[in-house]
Amino acid sequence: MRFFSFVERDAVRDRPRPQRRHLLHRVPGARHTLLRSIDQQDSEPMNRRPSGERERRRIGRRDKEQIMAYIYTGKTALITGASSGIGAEFARVLAGRGMNVVLVARSEGRLTALAETLHARHGVRAEVVTADLSRAGAAAALHAETEKRSRQIDMLVNNAGFGTYGPFETLDAGRDHEEVMLNVAAVVDLCHAYLPVMAQRGEGAVLNVASTAGFQPTPYMAVYGATKAFVLSFSEALWAEYRGRGVRVSALCPGPTTTPFFDVVGSEEGTVGVRRTVAQAVATGLRAVEASRPSAVDGLANTLLAQTARFTPRAVMALLSRQTLRPHAPR
Numbered sequence: 633m634r635f636f637s638f639v640e641r642d643a644v645r646d647r648p649r650p651q652r653r654h655l656l657h658r659v660p661g662a663r664h665t666l667l668r669s670i671d672q673q674d675s676e677p678m679n680r681r682p683s684g685e686r687e688r689r690r691i692g693r694r695d696k697e698q699i700m701a702y703i704y705t706g707k708t709a710l711i712t713g714a715s716s717g718i719g720a721e722f723a724r725v726l727a728g729r730g731m732n733v734v735l736v737a738r739s740e741g742r743l744t745a746l747a748e749t750l751h752a753r754h755g756v757r758a759e760v761v762t763a764d765l766s767r768a769g770a771a772a773a774l775h776a777e778t779e780k781r782s783r784q785i786d787m788l789v790n791n792a793g794f795g796t797y798g799p800f801e802t803l804d805a806g807r808d809h810e811e812v813m814l815n816v817a818a819v820v821d822l823c824h825a826y827l828p829v830m831a832q833r834g835e836g837a838v839l840n841v842a843s844t845a846g847f848q849p850t851p852y853m854a855v856y857g858a859t860k861a862f863v864l865s866f867s868e869a870l871w872a873e874y875r876g877r878g879v880r881v882s883a884l885c886p887g888p889t890t891t892p893f894f895d896v897v898g899s900e901e902g903t904v905g906v907r908r909t910v911a912q913a914v915a916t917g918l919r920a921v922e923a924s925r926p927s928a929v930d931g932l933a934n935t936l937l938a939q940t941a942r943f944t945p946r947a948v949m950a951l952l953s954r955q956t957l958r959p960h961a962p963r
């Protein structure tokens with residue numbers, strides 16, 4: 633009896649199954665037509681139909697982009713907020729991989745010391761441009777400076793940023809304005825300055841540092857969370873626009889990371905969970921660039937939290953965040 637049931641089960645298992653076919657495969661030519669039209673929309677201006685040769689070159693480039701690791705050696709990266717924390721680590725890692733670096737922040741002394749160390753250790757060209765990127769026109773001035781020095785920027789790392797914490801009515805309006813200018817306006821302005829040339833060359837990378845704070849509203853850090861939601865959405869949109877044109881755009885979303893960030897915020901209360909290291913955050917960001925991914929959250933726990941936010945009603949998420957981020961002591 634037992635023997636027969638095995639035979640029966642095996643017969644059922646081995647029976648040839650009808651091949652499952654996607655709807656697109658059932659309509660002759662539909663899949664080909666759809667993919668071709670997505671390809672065309674992806675990379676060609678609406679009013680120009682690609683010639684066969686251009687199309688072949690473009691598809692070849694896209695394949696390369698998707699299967700080839702990013703080559704760092706000999707290229708130049710511009711890193712904002714390179715004087716400390718995650719930005720300084722980006723500079724160390726990228727120089728270690730053979731990239732020349734342009735280091736940008738306000739603290740000239742710290743940038744110069746880092747540039748000298750990187751040049752001595754890795755033999756790369758390491759330059760400093762001091763800039764307050766929260767000022768209107770700062771991105772244009774930075775771009776003019778790199779043009780004056782004839783530097784081709786192959787990778788743009790928009791990392792400079794800071795946060796403010798506390799009940800909204802207690803926060804300094806000017807400081808919040810600076811936060812939006814630095815975390816949002818400078819990111820957009822620098823993308824405008826460097827990305828079109830990358831697209832013309834058919835090669836380049838932009839890595840924007842967002843945050844896990846961008847996945848849900850962050851009461852008591854309302855402005856900060858909103859700026860990072862902007863950076864995340866903006867980067868993912870550009871990823872889709874430039875996919876297939878040789879330019880990789882990614883957003884890195886670190887959770888709490890060991891840097892002076894919370895000294896600048898002025899409170900530790902806006903932090904949730906275990907802090908990760910700058911090395912981990914940078915490794916996650918560069919893996920996203922290498923794999924041409926639109927965004928990457930640093931760390932498993934942070935990834936799970938970010939996913940939770942996606943499946944929780946927004947009002948519930950806002951109230952949960954309020955609970956977590958609420959200042960303990962009266963301010």
Ligand SMILES: NC(=O)c1ccc[n+]([C@@H]2O[C@H](COP(=O)([O-])OP(=O)(O)OC[C@H]3O[C@@H](n4cnc5c(N)ncnc54)[C@H](OP(=O)(O)O)[C@@H]3O)[C@@H](O)[C@H]2O)c1
Pocket residue numbers: 712713714715716717718719736737738739740763764765766767791792793794795814841842843844885886887888889890891892893894896
């Ligand atoms: N640490 C975290 O837990 C965490 C978590 C998620 C996301 N992030 C994001 O990671 C990025 C880097 O932060 P971090 O943690 O490395 O903090 P950090 O150590 O305080 O570094 C911030 C960097 O931004 C630069 N900066 C600040 N204001 C500037 C301005 N007006 N113009 C030009 N540069 C300016 C600072 O340099 P100067 O002061 O010399 O100008 C510094 O190099 C930020 O975008 C932050 O939002 C951090």
